[in-house]
Amino acid sequence: MTLKNINMFEKNFLYKTKKGKAIVGDSLELMKSLPENSVNLVITSPPFALSRPKEYGNKDQADYVDWILEFTKEVKRIITDDGSFVIDLGGAYEKGTPIRSLYNFRLLIRMCDEQGWKLAEEFFWYNPAKLPSPIEWVNKRKIRAKDSVNTVWWLSKSDFPKADVKKVLTEYSDRMKKLIEDSAKYYTPKKRPSGHDISDRFGNDNGGAIPSNLLQIPNTESNSKYLKYCKDLGIKGHPARFPSKLPEFFIKFLTDEGDLVLDIFAGSNTTGWTAQQLNRKWLSFELDHQYLSASVLRFLDKEPFEDVRPKYEMLQLDKNAQIDAEGFLKQSVLFEPEAIYISTIARPKRRANA
DNA sequence: GAAACGCTTCCTACGGCCCA
DNA sequence: TGGGCCGTAGGAAGCGTTTC
Numbered sequence: 001m002t003l004k005n006i007n008m009f010e011k012n013f014l015y016k017t018k019k020g021k022a023i024v025g026d027s028l029e030l031m032k033s034l035p036e037n038s039v040n041l042v043i044t045s046p047p048f049a050l051s052r053p054k055e056y057g058n059k060d061q062a063d064y065v066d067w068i069l070e071f072t073k074e075v076k077r078i079i080t081d082d083g084s085f086v087i088d089l090g091g092a093y094e095k096g097t098p099i100r101s102l103y104n105f106r107l108l109i110r111m112c113d114e115q116g117w118k119l120a121e122e123f124f125w126y127n128p129a130k131l132p133s134p135i136e137w138v139n140k141r142k143i144r145a146k147d148s149v150n151t152v153w154w155l156s157k158s159d160f161p162k163a164d165v166k167k168v169l170t171e172y173s174d175r176m177k178k179l180i181e182d183s184a185k186y187y188t189p190k191k192r193p194s195g196h197d198i199s200d201r202f203g204n205d206n207g208g209a210i211p212s213n214l215l216q217i218p219n220t221e222s223n224s225k226y227l228k229y230c231k232d233l234g235i236k237g238h239p240a241r242f243p244s245k246l247p248e249f250f251i252k253f254l255t256d257e258g259d260l261v262l263d264i265f266a267g268s269n270t271t272g273w274t275a276q277q278l279n280r281k282w283l284s285f286e287l288d289h290q291y292l293s294a295s296v297l298r299f300l301d302k303e304p305f306e307d308v309r310p311k312y313e314m315l316q317l318d319k320n321a322q323i324d325a326e327g328f329l330k331q332s333v334l335f336e337p338e339a340i341y342i343s344t345i346a347r348p349k350r351r352a353n354a
Numbered sequence: 355g356a357a358a359c360g361c362t363t364c365c366t367a368c369g370g371c372c373c374a
Numbered sequence: 375t376g377g378g379c380c381g382t383a384g385g386a387a388g389c390g391t392t393t394c
Contacts, residue, residue, distance in 0.1 A: 139368070139370060
């Protein structure tokens with residue numbers, strides 16, 4: 001079923017691989033062409049409701065929740081009954097005051113109350129490498145701590161969305177490793193003062209520790225190949241990317257190999273690339289042609305040669321160009337740019353305000 | 355008719371921590 | 375060593391209106 005869904009975009013993709021397609025267009029419209037119950041996981045990081053306008057087109061706080069609710073309604077229609085929707089939302093302040101905006105919580109409550117979503121679990125993405133900000137309240141006036149946590153809502157249609165935490169076990173702590181080695185030495189099974197009855201099975205080696213809902217993932221990729229290739233080719237990369245470890249966690253946790261993963265605000269297509277590495281099928285929708293065409297560079301495994309540049313520039317400048325990313329990859333490595341596949345099939349028109 | 359005034363928009367200064 | 379900021383204040387610039 002999922003392969004059929006990828007094939008639906010045969011005529012309007014920007015680039016494709018054997019497992020997925022990147023499509024330029026308004027994701028609200030593109031989602032409407034997908035059938036009900038057809039996507040296993042939608043994971044995305046939409047433009048945030050910031051006080052300060054950003055170049056990738058974030059919305060005003062006042063309109064934001066209404067705007068994003070249109071998308072979440074359509075996501076609910078297309079995900080499978082046991083599917084999940086994971087949405088990453090950064091915090092923001094009320095304009096002009098050091099008071100936090102409640103937009104991310106408001107969105108969550110309205111999704112559940114008005115659209116019938118279930119909050120499977122709330123996650124928090126802690127990025128220790130985040131710069132102290134916002135400047136006004138944290139750096140200058142020093143009246144607030146730095147904001148280094150995003151809320152990540154894991155929502156589902158049903159009470160029991162497909163999930164297997166055994167796929168995302170983390171490394172045991174040093175203390176736990178010692179305990180497993182010689183449990184008798186490090187703890188005594190007994191009823192604790194808290195009332196919890198801790199049995200001798202506490203010393204079992206389950207292959208790793210159960211992860212918590214605080215995901216510590218530094219967002220530093222100064223040495224990433226994506227940025228390097230963008231720089232080499234003089235291309236402007238997407239300014240607000242999330243680290244691949246974030247979608248990786250949820251893709252492993254909530255899907256099986258061969259399942260379909262969709263990102264409706266794909267940006268630099270971190271999600272599609274990550275899904276590809278994990279042997280899932282993927283679709284990526286992004287309104288901005290330039291950002292999505294630059295994202296093809298993620299799929300290169302060798303540095304691009306100068307001969308590839310003219311073809312690549314055609315992809316950026318010609319809104320009707322299409323490309324086979326795996327062919328692109330192969331040809332750039334083999335130094336035979338002739339085989340890069342470019343066609344002239346029209347794609348949907350953009351919507352101006354999203 | 356020139357200078358002053360008032361409003362809006364644009365631009366820049368401010369300020370720093372962690373990771374690979 | 376390079377890369378990431380999820381705000382505000384205030385001055386400059388631009389432009390129309392008012393005052394002398």
